[in-house]
Amino acid sequence: MDLIVQKYGGSSLADAEKIKNVAGRIARAKEAGNSVVAVVSAMGDSTDELIELASQVSDSPDRRELDVLLSTGELRSCALVAMTLMSLGHKAVSLSGAQAGIRTDSQFGMAKIAELDPQRITNELDKNKIVVVAGFQGITPDMDTTTLGRGASDLTAIALAAGLNASRCEVYTDVEGIYTADPRLVPDAAKLDEISFEEMLELASYGAKMNPRSIELGMVYDTPILVASSFSDAPGTLIHGEVDMNKNVGEIRNRVVSVATDPNVAKVTVQGVTDRPGIAASLFEPLAAEGISVDVIVQNASAGGKTDLTFTIKREDLARSEDVVRQVAEGMDSDKVVSSTGLAKVSVVGTGMQDAPGYASTMFRALADEGINIEMITTSEIRITCIVSEEQMGEASRALHAAFDIASPR
Ligand code: ASP
């Protein structure tokens, strides 16, 4: 008997009808002879609604209390799914993150899973029950409820799949899998049958709607992840470690697997800083201490002993970053601090790029031909990212998708 962990996202559980659909799918997996653990997200946009509600009663809601509040979204859906399964004639039980044995550190809102004690889950599975687990939450050694970060029900599912040694983790959502580009921006984007963990990690970190930490976990524990639609029986995309690399060998254009786009970018520039050892450290240390993660960093060649430092961050971190940077910049007698939003990242990702020349030039040419200005550039071994204006994000992704001929199978 196979053990399968399934995960259903909020849009698949948005109302009673959708919950019945999900329960039907879980029941089918069980009836096919599997042991099933189902991890569920909060219904629809209810996490956003809870955050909004909290902001109506407090300007800066206490982080511990906010986690108690947010955890209720997933509790609601797991109880409803368990009830529905019972009405379909199955044995089922809902478990909170704590009951499921998900132990975390005490970083409210962004807790890390420290340990998994799957005893209760295995006991319930042994009783032939379908176990429905509330995603996105855990418990600290002090028995405080924590949440694991936005979109982290995926993380719960993959952690359980790894910890229970499941044969795979199936992530069900409102799209049919991972695409060669965002289909809302690029009409001829195609669904991928498979993708490697490394490529998916880059895509998730640069805009694809999956939690990057969950991909990392799948990679570390070598747990294959199937991403598929909860509304159809289309086969989905398998994220795994055994993608046939020979497929990527060949012409340049066949080695890029996908274009990722992310409009959540803000930029801060510190102008006219005296160029001396330690300026970057004194700027980025306080940002790190504030928990702000900085993405692309560019330091200009200095002229007359002065230089400019520019970096990007998520938009929601802009106000906090400006506060930090203004304070530090005073001590560095910089000329001024300027910031902007309205930017986006477009990235091309593909494992085959690392040992072939010509990718960067192809990318820059494609953008230039569309009259798109590149503000900043950053690369990894298997990714090239350009910062462009948000208005041109769609155009840029269409141009790259065409230039690398990504829609045709590799
Ligand atoms: N409900 C949480 C969120 O919206 C977790 C998740 O959906 O995975 O971020």
Ligand code: MG
């Ligand atoms: Mg959600």
